[in-house]
Amino acid sequence: MPAILFGSISTIADTSELQRQAFNQAFKAHGLDWDWHREEYLTMLENSGGQNRIADYADSIGQTVDAETIHRSKSEFFQNSLTESQLQPRSGVVETIQSAKIKGLKIAFVTTTAQENISLLMAALHPIIQVNDFDLITNADRIDRPKPDKAAYTFALEKLGEKPDNCIAIEDNLGGLESAISAGLDCIAFPNQNTAHHDFNRAKHLVDRLDFDDLQKFLASNSNKRSSKLYSNKL
Structure with a gap:
């Protein structure tokens, strides 16, 4: 079959924009001055894995962060947005x-x-x-x-x-x-x-x-x- x-x-x-917004909300919550603009984020999406994106970005600007914890916060923000937004197929x-x-x-x-x-x-x-x-x-x-x-x-x-x-x-x-x-x-x-x-x-x-x-x-x-x-x- x-x-x-x-x-x-x-x-x-x-949900792609909800994802990007959730990343930025997580950065702010963890006291980071990062702000992934859409143009920058488009390039990042060529590789899979949100936690990896956070770690790679930190390395690229010479910062050390807890990528796993930040990504966990990002997931929470994203989940809240799924509940609050008017999603359509x-x-x-x-x-x-x-x-x-x-x-x-x-x-x-x-x-x-x-x-x-x-x-x-x-x-x-x-x-x-x-x-x-x-x-x-x-x-x-x-x-x-x-x-x-x-x-x-x-x-x-x-x-x-x-x-x-x-x-x-x-x-x-x-x-x-x-x-x-x-x-x-x-x-x-x-x-x-x-x-x-x-x-x-x-x-x-x-x-x-x-x-x-x-x-x-x-x-x-x-x-x-x-x-x-x-x-x-x-x-």
Whole structure:
């Protein structure tokens, strides 16, 4: 059975600016005069891992900080913003999920964020998008190695009982794209507000909205390639 695998939170609802604002709130709370402007933050997003970004930035300006503690505060600010903001699903996401369920496709949310972030996201989007819309939801506690490592997608494929060529991943950042490709998946790049300028040339396709009919065509193409390969092996 084909499956559509959503990657990070911002493939479902664009929280990229909420994330940046939460970093700046955390810096202020810890007495730092750092202020990550949007232009600066866009470049940082080319690499995965918020705690790593804090540590790398501190090194770049010659400061020593407790990156883990600051990142924990950032997560708290971000979680508060998920509760307070009026989040909306991204363009085409609801229609894609609904159509996939009608057609009998599996839907997974393959993220390595904290479970609390996922719970708050689902609460903010309820009832438009609900937990039971997904056949599988991963989180940081279930995955040993975060993206861009392939572990999240390898785990998801195993739990879903699917092969990579029977699925398609949807990712909004380069780390997620690398993770999906490393796991053998074709990936649709669906950049968020702050990753739109990144180079997604390794993606199967680049879109600014999801269209279920197009996703079906990619899945069908993969299925045809698989059938042709099996036929060739038999000859």
